[in-house]
Amino acid sequence: KLLKLCEFDEAELLSQKERIERAFQILELGPADMEIAEARIKKYFDTGLLGVRKAIGVWFKELFDLVLSREEGKKIIYYGYPPFQYIGLAIKAAAKSKNDFYVGCPEAVISQTLGQxxxxxxxxxxxxxDAGLPPGHAMCSLLQVKVGALEKGIIPVPDLSIATSYFCDMGPKSDELLQYKFGYPVEYIDSCLDSAWGTWPEYDHETVRYLGAQLDKLFCTIKDKFAIEINDETWQQGRLIAGRLYSAINKLTGLLAADPVPLSVVDSELILNFPIGCTGSVMDEGAEAIEILAEEVKKRVENGFGVAPKESPRVLIVLHSISDPVVNRLIEDAGLAVPSTMALLPPPPEPESYPFTTLGEKRAEKAMFGGAYHSTYGMVKRIQASLKYADVDGIIYNYPFACRPFVCGNKLTKLHIENETGLPTLLLDMDPQDERYYSIGALRTRLETFAEMLRARKAAA
Structure with a gap:
């Protein structure tokens, strides 16, 4: 019944019956859990939209692929969050058969499904x-999900893990813990995020060469371990695989700019981690789901339908909660419309590239242009530069309480954006995975107050 709601057809359910039952057994999910999931999906998501139902179904398929990957004889490569764009797809593109490998970010998949x-x-x-990332020490909840899922045996031990040393110090430390505990190899991709304030999009060439050498080292490891060669050609093939998905996302994002906003932020969240966390079913079926959703949303725009009243204050949010739809819904319940998030905004035009020679160096330079892997200043300016694509009245900088890269720059970000753009910015400390970090009542009070201020500001203007 649950999977039928998510657009699994009868033939699919029959042919996949044993596989689905085995996945739910590993996940320790029983009949009562199915009823809870069905009720939550109907309550929080717009199941009247076929595209939404299909998108949820794709998440279930990605979950099954992850949980069963070892039993189905696949080589398993995990990458951290956030990943280098296209790195998982480049591996898939270079493999003799994409079905030989599971490549993905398990903590994103588990948070999205077991959480949402x-x-x-x-x-x-x-x-x-209990397994090494104790409470009360501001440990990253996303990494607690990964460690806990391995400890409980609901995700298999990988053949290789790619650590996010280029963005976060805790990711590689957690992978080192798991390396000692489970014995799997880890490839650490180190970098330097302390570029001088005010330099982005300029960068230190030595930083790019260092990060590039780290990436080239990863490509050598993948070749030695799996006989897969990552080069410019396979990287481009990976980009082409994702082309349909990104095209559909861009089309939907453009429609969300309408007033009134035609789709809830709860539903748009479903697509956010498709290209970040997954490389399997999402590339074909996920793209199809978003294409269908875009057509449905287009009709809503034509009919003037909105999830919030026309001329409601419009806000850009930095992050969705990827595990709790209640938090995402709170923003709209406060009377705010969310046309986009930072991740869905198009990037600003890039400066002319330097003629670096290796694939790793070329990808490292792209990472510098992206801002987040450059510095706090780079992240701030990346947000500011993309704001010209978003017609908003304010910003909700809802940052993960225990995420070092976000927490270090949150107050600087607020001050800089308000000074440079004049847009009121609310710092909202929360957690995308762990609901114990926040009080719904406290979040509601702050959001309602911010919404009142924005309404008064619009009226005065």
Missing amino acids: FFHKLLPVLEAGE
């Missing part, structure tokens, strides 16, 4: 706490 749909992420978080 089943409301059963807490046991995984607690397992992560």
Whole structure:
């Protein structure tokens, strides 16, 4: 019944019956959990839209692929969050058969499914706490999910893990812990995020060469371990694989700019981690789901339908919660319209590239242009530069409480954006995975107050 709601057809359910049952057994999900998930999906998501139902179904397929990957004989490569764009798809493109490998970000998939749909992420978080990332020490909840999922055996031990040393110090430390515990190899991609304030999009060439050498080292490891060669050609093939998905996302994002905003932020969240966390079913079926959703949203725009009243204050949010639809819904319940998030805004035009020679150096330079892997200043200016694509009245900088890269620059970000753009910016500390970090009542009070201020500001203008 649950999977039928998510557009699994009868033939699919029959042919996949044993596989689905085995996945739910590993995940420790029973009949009562199915009822909870069905009720939550109907309550929080717009299941009247076929594209939404299909997108949820794609998440279930990605979950099954992850959980069963070892039993189905696949080589398993995990990458951290956030990943280098296209790195997983380049591996898939270079493989003799894409079905030989599972490549993805398991903590994103588990958070999205066990959290959003089943409301059963807490046991995984607690397992992560017991296994080395204790509570009360501002440990990243996303990494607690990964550690806990491995500890509970709901995701398989990988053949290789790619650590996010280019963005966060805790990701590689957690992978080192897991390396000692489970014995799998880890490839650490180190970098330097302390570029001088005021330099972005300029960068230190030595930083690019260092990060590029780290990436080239990863490509050598993949070649030695899996006989897969990552080069410019396979990287381009990976980009082409994702082309349909990104095209559909861009089309939908353009439609969300309408007033009134035609789709809830709860539903748009479903697509955010498709290209970040997954490289499997999402590339074909996920793209199809978003294409269908875009057509449905287009009709809403033509009919003047909105999830918030026309001329409601419009806000850009930096992050969705990827595990709790209640938090995402709170923003709209406060009377705010969310046309976009930072991740869905198009990037600003890039400066002319330097003629670096290796693939790693070329990708490292692209990472510098992206801002987040450059410095706090780079991230701030990247947000500011993209704001010209978003007609908004304010910004909700809802940052993960225990995420070092975000927390370090949150107040600087608020001050800089308000000074440079004049847009009121609300710092909202929360957690995208762990609902124990925040009080719904406290978040509601702050959001309602911010919404009142924006309404008064619009009226005065």
